[in-house]
Amino acid sequence: MTGYLRLGVNIDHVATIRNARGGLHPDPLRAAHQAAAAGADGITAHLREDRRHISDHDIERLTQEIDLPLNLEMAATPEMLEIALRHCPHAACIVPEKREEVTTEGGLDAVGNMAILRPFVAKLRDAGIRVSLFIDPDVDQIEAAKQLGAPVVELHTGAYCEAVIENADGASAKSELHRIRQAAAVASDLGLECHAGHGLTFDSVAPVAAISEIAELNIGHFLIGEAIFTGLESAICRMRQLMNEARAAGQDQTSTSAEAIGQ
Ligand SMILES: CC(=O)[C@@H](O)[C@H](O)COP(=O)(O)O
């Protein structure tokens, strides 16, 4: 798969700042409107069991007020299934959740949870919701997603992004990038749409964006952080530019991000 690479903007951490004082400002909906104005292709929001950031009311408003497709991230629980079926977002991405985690750690264990996930995926699909599974770039997990009937997988890029930040010798970033490339190729061979996300920044996005089998990147925390300094629309436009340049240049797949962007 080649062609246009979609950008989903995750607005979770606008809500993190809002919730720090328990008020209404900053409003995640305003961020969603700005993301749309900046050219985002979708909005991603993670309704966590503990509601640490995005709230039920945020999800209700996003489905009612935002024209962009909403990708609802959710754990595989009866509560979240009921909420998803009530709101019928464009898409639902099933993610693992641990209450004590700071952020999403590993990917969903589709292999180890087939019995729970199979009816869960079926009910979402029957409601017309595009289902994706947030998984590590692991062939077994991709094959399990296929068996479960999920049309989309989102590859967890966290290990790669951490390796880029550590940047000891670039070797670990290269090996993690290779895992993502291989996983994207397997997903494509199995007829699954392949997305990627978690931890992506201006420094790490290019080699992932260059992987032609990837159709969508979901990026949030870094963009919201950058927005504090340059504004959200500016941050999104810069990310969009980096994605377009990498995709157009067919980024050399052997390079890490530092080499790729001449650092
Ligand atoms: C699944 C993923 O990597 C993110 O989309 C997720 O939302 C991270 O959780 P927090 O947004 O709570 O950090």
Ligand SMILES: NCC(=O)COP(=O)(O)O
């Ligand atoms: N699924 C990844 C996502 O939506 C955003 O992750 P992050 O950029 O906030 O780490």
